[in-house]
Amino acid sequence: MVPVRLFRFSIGTLLVAITLLAVVAAYAVRQRGDRTLTETGRDLDIAIIGDGLFEFSEGDSGKVYSRDGRLSVNADGQLVHKQSGRVLQPPISIPMDAQQVLVTPDGEFCFQDTDMGNWYQSDQLQLVMFNLNEDQLVPCGDGFFRPGPNSTTPMSVTPGDHGSGSIHAGWHEHRRSPSLLLFLCVPVAVACGLTASLVFTPGRMK
Known part of the structure; x- marks a missing residue:
């Protein structure tokens, strides 16, 4: 047989x-490995290479966090999230008629005026670090998150400090x-x- x-x-x-x-x-x-960068060439598209989140104000509703660094300048000359209009925190001011904007890897914003072509230093970008896994953040739509019930107070850091990532200008991060x-x-x-x-x-x- x-x-x-x-x-x-x-x-x-x-x-x-x-x-x-x-x-x-x-x-x-859901893991960090699923993120990918796309070059946009926009001065105000910035991506985080490494850990950290951008902080945005939601008015009376408090603050929300995201890794989406597509920014624009609002009518008050403040940097805001391009799609939602949420104001970047801490506030960074850029003249609406700035000819060019430069963002260094450590988050320093500089701009070139349109009259004389001179460069001026603006404000310093801060990233936010949580003492928890990003998966514990609560999604609130459009790539934004709020802290979960067990989260601690977030720590604001200069990009590149305390284990945070650096800034890559002209690129946009998105999930596969x-x-x-x-x-x-x-x-x-x-x-x-x-x-x-x-x-x-x-x-x-x-």
Whole structure:
């Protein structure tokens, strides 16, 4: 009697494999490794290379935090988040008619005037560091977060100090879409399901 190797497709095993791989993919897209940088060439697009968050004021609602450093200048000459209009904290003032803005890796803002072309130093950018994992922050939409119930008081630091990241001007950080990872999970899950369903059944003696 010779064993005959047969494939038996198990829906239950396949579903388990898909679930496990989806969990792995969901976890992966939450980690720092899933972030990627895109060059924009805008003076006021800044990205954090390393740890830290930007702090923005939400008026009477307090403060929120984000790694989205796409900024613009509002009517009061203050740097704000380009999409939401939230004011960057601590406030940084840039003339609306500035010809060019330069941001150094340690967060120092300088601007060039349009009249004489002279350069002037503006304000110093501060990053925020929490004594907790970023996953414990509570999302509040559009890439912004509020501290969770167990969070401590955030620490404001100059970029590059106390383990914080540096500033990379002209670049925008965004998260990779989880859809690609989940799409890749399907064929892998099928393979896992088929492999787990490989069984041996006895053949007939001739």
